[in-house]
Amino acid sequence: MNDCYRACASLLVLRPRGKDGTWEMLLLRKPRKRDAWQLPQGGVEAGENTESAALRELKEEAGISATIISVSKRCYQYDFPASFRRFRPDHVCGQCIRFAFAVPDPGQEIQVDGKEIDAYKWVLPHEVSRYIKRRAYLQVVQQLVEEAKKLKIEN
16 A cells, blocks of 8 residues: 555634734644644544634634635645654555634634643744744745735634
């Protein structure tokens, strides 16, 4: 059997900050030493598309719902390290993450479970590099931020 990439979906969750057109984005932290901060994300299950999987993952990881405002054509594909692959009983060699943009539905409080996700932070786009350290992933997120600047973000 040939190796394959796991389909994954992620959301750039944006919320307006003030009346001047600036916005913040949601980052979630996994309880690990390296590469802990990321966008909400997870695997696409049977019968889901990028949008439905991303919204489900947001609900599971942050306890909130959101409205999709756009979908990116971008895909971030990477290989799992050999040390991780040896624990996988399948032929999945990495992930291909597709992205959507969303605004949170009003009147919600983020609730992380303390296990899969142990913290969250709303950050301004220029602050992303303080949290996301893996260079390739940071570049993708920065490209998504540039895409988001062209969207009309309202709540």
